[in-house]
Structure formats: structure tokens, C-alpha cells
Amino acid sequence: MVSKKIITSIATSAALASVGFATVGQVVPQFGNQVQTAQAATSAINDYINNNNIQPVSIQYRTGTFSRYFGYENGVGKPEGVVIHETATPGATAENEVTYFNREWPTIQTYVHAFVDDKEILNIHSADYGVWGAGQTANSKYIQVELCEVNTTDQFARSVANQAYYTAFRLVQYGLPFTPGKTVVSHDQVSRMYGETSHTDPVGYFAKWGYSMDQFYDLVGKYYNQLKTNGSTTNNGSENNNSNTNSNNTNGIIRVKATDWSYVILYKLNNDGTMSKISNRALSNGSDWQTDQTKDINGVKYYRVATNEWVPQDKVSQIIKPLA
Template identity: 35%
Template sequence: MRKRRNKQQRQKQTYFIIGLLLIVGLAFSVYHAHQTKTVSNSYPVDETVTLTNTAKIYDSLSAIRETNTKFNTASTYKVNRYYLIDKDPHKVYAQIIYNGKNYFVRSTDTNIVMTNAINKYIAQAGYPHADIEHQISSRFTQQQYGTTSGKPRGVIIHDTGNENSTINSEVSYMEKNYGTTRVFVHTFIDAQQILNIADAKYMAEGAGPNANPYFVQFEMPHEYTATAFANQVANAAYYTAYNLKQGNLPVTKGNKNGGGTVWTHAMVSSYLGGTDHQDPISYWSASAKKLFDTSYTINDFIVLVQAYYNKM
């Protein structure tokens, strides 16, 4: 009887130990899964940043842990790549270089050092932007995107090409003439407003048949003062970053192979065809020269988009 009782006690102890080991193993697995980041996309950049006072720096993304290396928040650091995290578009990591070694920091803990005068102006103003207003028109045809996912793969930038027009007049004209022109964009952006007039879940018809099925599109009426122009560019960058973030897409310039997420109408004409428009090149360059005595190109805009993207 005593032997049987001892055997039962040993079995209970064995089961207890096995159960305890299973609990510890499960806890470790959950912790490891929580600490390990799965990268869904990454893209190269050439940027200089400063770090916030609360920035946490990591040695690795695969088994994320804080580094013991000391970083000076008053110093600048080179960023050579961004990493998007799978299933979590709100977490983006910048890869920074320090003493020849790569480290990682949340993009929200970085501040891009701007070199373009207009981008500097916007940065010094605290990266302002209007809220997105939705006034969806029933006038425009709703067609699915042509992507495998059914979602847009980037953003196309237009300017209206009309002097002294307003968002209201442009929207009114677009709605009134859609039956004959078959042209519309998702959103209009000026210095004070981001007005979404067509559901971005469906394609627009503003950049020709080779681009329409793949991109969110917005138009910019012309602005005529330095503050207004800068605010419009800021709103445009915010709207672009917002749409890329929604799709967990990188901030990359369109290219001749059809890749990239940020496009001008002019780039569509050059690389994709089906249209011959050159906007917003002359509007940006002329306004930048007149109002800020500088230049402004898609490269400058992409850096600004990244700055807004990093803070989302």
C-alpha cells in the first residue's frame, strides 16, 4: 500500500513538473513572439536624423532588445533603410549607422534634418496639416482597383493647371462635366483643406488607363503666397503619407519599371504612358522659385512625405 501511495505521489510530482514546464514554455513563446518583429517590407534611403530624448535604440529587429551603446540626442545620424513591420503598419523602424554598425529605432523617435527651404519651413512650423474632410460625390463611377489585393499601390500628384481657381470651382466643374470628360480624382488639396470627393476604396480616372487602376489621386489648385504654398505642400505630403500608411506601403519614388509608390502625373506620362500631362513640375518649380527662391522636386516631396509618415 505504501509503495502504491509513493508511486502516486511521484506521478503527481511528475505531472506538476511537466505542467510547469509547459506553462514556462508557453510564456517564453508568447514573449519571444512579442519581442520578435516580422518585416513585411523595407526600402533604402539616404537621410540624416536627430533622435528624441525618449528614443529607444535596438541592436536587432529579429530578437529585439535595447542596446547598451549610448547615443547623443544632440547629434545627427544617418538613416540608410526603413523597415515596415508585418500586420502593424503603425510600427516603422529606421536603421541608423553609428561607428560603422547598424542600429534600429522607431521612426516616431526620429526627426529628419531637412535641407530644402520649403521643407525646413514646414518642419519649423511643426509639420502642420488639415484634417481630411469627406464629401463623397455620387456622380463618379466606382470601379475596383486592378491590383491583386484590390487596394491602391501608391499615390499620384496632380495640379489643376488653372490660375485663380478654387477647390469648390474645380469640384463643381469636375462633377458637372464628368459625363463627357470621364475624369475625376479622389481628393483636392489646398492650403487650408483636404477635401475627399471620391471614395479611395475605388479607382479614380485622372491619369490615364495605365495608371488609374492602381493609384489614389489628388489635385492641387494653385496657391500664390509663401505660407499658402507651403501649407498646401504640407497637406499634400500628409495626405500621401496617410494613404501609404493605410496600405502599409513604403515611401518610394515611382520609376520606369512601374515600381514605387509616389508618382507625379508627369512621371506617369514618362514611365507608364497613356497620358501626356507634365504636372505638377512647373507649378512646383515656379512657385518655389518665386516664393522661396529655391527649387522643389518630387525628391524633396518624398522626404517630406517620409517625415509625416514617420510620425504616424
């Protein structure tokens, strides 16, 4: 848990920002066939998720305020796994937490990649770069996601489904195996492994709902397998169709790549109809993005990947799914 406490941070030289984006939907990753499973653990919560066909919601990418861009110990875009947190703030939603941390991180010296509750998954910092959430060593290794505390069994089930999906999605995105205790770890495990923090989350909060990390691993394994085999968490391989999502079947998916730079420059559409470069954000080469529309400006075709963030045609290396 971050829990508004100061946590040891690392100060590393910054690279050009590849921050979170206010996405138009959800990016569906395209990957290989390797599948690994977690050992199943009996869980009333996981049974409830399965029996009620609860589907995780889409990941929303927001532009966060954390301005420290440092690569992991193996380099930019090379995390080693995901740390599981919980906020220790009863009743605070993902939106509440995002607002708080975007405002207060310079004072509390703490930030994570994403916040999750029963309705939303909000990613606020590029997973290509580290954050300040679990001590110096863990910060240099892991993507970090916070689970918000909720009030009912149904809300808890939906929130852990969202957190497990986010975790599985990141593992698949970065080509990482699903290895409980190694590529997916709790803050409690991080504290015991590295001794740089004393936090024990989410163990206590999970226990309140009769849940455990072993049961969470089982859920992550389920979504990991579905993403590896289908490209989505639904059995038919289609877009996520939960009623809480903003998925749109008319959306396309593009892969971006620049031949002249190690990142892809973004553009914004101005009021006068011209395009201008965005100087403080960029996309990672080879990354996949959902797009919902195109525009032709002065003979150049642009694909929209966020509310007002566009990629020119010459930086689109592959159209994985065309616009309907």
C-alpha cells in the same frame, strides 16, 4: 494635372459604392511600427513648414458624383500608391475644383480622389476604388490627388504640407511602403512610365516655388514616419491640432465590420426618428471611422460617422478610441 482635359479611362464592372463621406472630423489610423524614409533634399519650403510648425489640416470626406466604381488591378481596396497632380488652374480653390468636377466629369471624362489647397483636403471618391485621372494603367493602380495653385509662399507651403500628409495617410492606411518613384509618383512620371498621357505636372508648378519632387518626397517621408509611429502628424501623438482643422478631442474612433456581407451598410436618421438603409453607399470591412455621437433607436445603438450616416452597434467590431 487633370486640367479639364479628356484622359483615357477604364470601364470596369462596378461594385457597391463605398464613396467619400462628409466626415465629422479626421480618422486617425492605427498601424504597426515599420518606418521607411525618403532621402532628404534641401528645401526652403520644407524648412519654412518646419520652422513655422505648419501642421496639415484634417481630411474632409465629401460625397462625390463620380458613379463609376471599379477596383484596382489587384482588387477593391488594393491601390499600389499615390499619383501627385496639380490643377493648372491658378487661383481655383479645392472647393472650386470639387464643384467643377462633380458637375463636369461626365463630359470631360476625368475625376480624382481628392483636391488639396492651403486650407482644405477634400476627398470626394472612396480610395478603395479607382478614378479617371492619369491614363488607363495608372487609373488601375493609384490613388490620385490634385494640388491647387496658390499665390503666396505661405499658401504653397501649407498646400504641399496638406498634399504630402494626404499621400502619407493613404500609404499607411493601405499598408503600403513609402518608396519614392514607385508608391508615390508624379503625373510626369506616370506619363513617362506608361506613355498614355503627356502631362508633366506637378514638376513645372513645383519649380515656380523652387520646389521639386525630391523635396516633396522628403515631406511625405516625414509624415509617413509620424503616422507609423504616433498615429498622427504631431510629435506627441495627439489629434491634429492645426487651427484650420475641425478635429474634436471628444470624438471617438470605431472599426467597422459586417459578418454577413463584404461591406458595412449605412443608415440615415429620418425626420420621424426612425432609421433607414442607405442604398448607394457603404463602408469597407475593417475600416476605421471617426464618430462624434451615438443614438439609441428602437433598442439599437447607432454611431454617427458622417453628417447623417450611421453604423449600428452590431457592425462595430472594435472601439479604438471611446467617445469622451
